[in-house]
Amino acid sequence: MSLWSKLFRRSNVDSSDSPLPTSHPPAHKSPPPSDNDEIALLSRFGTEDGPDEATADRLLHIALTTPRQQKAIDAIAHAMMHHEVPERLRLVCAHTLVQRGEIPRALLFLDSVSQTPSLMLKADLLHDQGNVASALSIIERVLARDLDTPGARERHRRWRAQLAPHLPISQDSRDVTVAVPNAQQSPYRIVREIARGGAGTVYEARDDILQRSLALKVYHQSSDQEQLQREAQIAIQLAGEGIIRIFDIDLNGGWIALEWLPRGSVREAIRRAHIDALGEPSSFIHKLALTLSHVHERGWVHADLKPGNILLDASAAPILSDFGIAVRCGEPNRGGSTGYLSPERLAGASVEPSDDIYALGRILEDIIRTEHHAWSPWLSLAEHCMTERSTRPRNGQALLALLRP
Secondary structure, X not given: OOHHHHHOOOOOOOXXXXXXXXXXXXXXXXXXXXXXXXXXXXXXXXXXXXXXXXXXXXXXXXXXXXXXXXXXXXXXXXXXXXXXXXXXXXXXXXXXXXXXXXXXHHHHHOOOOOOHHHHHHHHHHHHHOOOHHHHHHHHHHHHHHOOOOOOHHHHHHHHHHHOOXXXXXXXXXXXXXXXXOOHHHOOOEEEXXXXXXXXXXXXXXXXXXXXXXXXXXXXXXXXXXXXXXXXXXXXXXOOOOOEOOEEEEEOOOOEEEEEOOOOOEHHHHHHOOOHHHHOOHHHHHHHHHHHHHHHHHOOEEOOOOOHHHEEEOOOOOEXXXXXXXXXXXXXXXXXXXXXXXXXXXXXXXXXXXXXXXXXXXXXXXXXXXXXOOOOHHHHHHHHHHOOOOOOOOOOHHHHHHHHOO
16 A cells, blocks of 8 residues: 555544544545635645645635544545645644654654654654654754754663663764864974864864964873774775775874865755755765765774764865764664664664664754755755665665766
């Protein structure tokens, strides 16, 4: 049965009664009502002679307070089969269905939602159905946008506790870390601090001998030597277009020198709403997919893909950085960042290339939420990347195939 067919599953009792279990056979759709009532208008939403969003919202709220509640919901479901229905209308229907106890059908109305109220409701419903990992993944998406979303932190703490045996230790979503006391021990002149991350601090530095700028990442604990060496070795193994270049490393000093990319990161572009800095969307996405394909073909998963780890070169091409927790395909979790971990990883599954694809979908969603007109057409790709592991592109190569005309 298709998704939209499921939307028309309904009980054969009056709308005021409790619904039958989902195993009850669906009833057929009601014949279209006359053109003179609100139900007919709602079913024509998205057509030339249908109502605008404000009118549809008003008609829906009126109908939902009458015995025609079921027909109004069916009318919106009918419109969804042929047109894009605004999320706020679908959310109203979902809330009504929750009150009626029709949770599976309510979730269908919440398919591919992106606004915080819809995500919060969807997370609660998934949690109540026992899908804690997916619910937690949605809450982390919400927290990645706004740490102060009412109720989100409390849910996050409670649901993480339920999954505690399986969860990696996530880095803070704002990348807060400790300043490094020995930054001056490097042979480079420190210009300014750029960012603080889960492992160390990044500075803009200057190589006065070779007359070039570079990024100096300094770890704040001597015990991080193994992490530092590992990050450099993986980046060197994967060296190529789209991968950050390593210039120098000192394990005893606890620092690594990287190429300097003054355009900053995707994270900064999103925060400042400078989305034009990313260049043309199709080119940006294709280049990032190429880089992920390169990483995955060599048996690695980045495992911490997020806006702050995608830098921009002089031509606005994406450059993948920070391989500190990268793992071989199929290895256990080593960590990750709140808001960009797939539900499968949150549930304790081993790391697969498709987890990078999920994170890419989240990044695209972050960009699209800035409401930059050029990126809106890519919402469907973002949503596809965030589906469950069995249906999203399995790796960078599969994503490239999907992007081909």
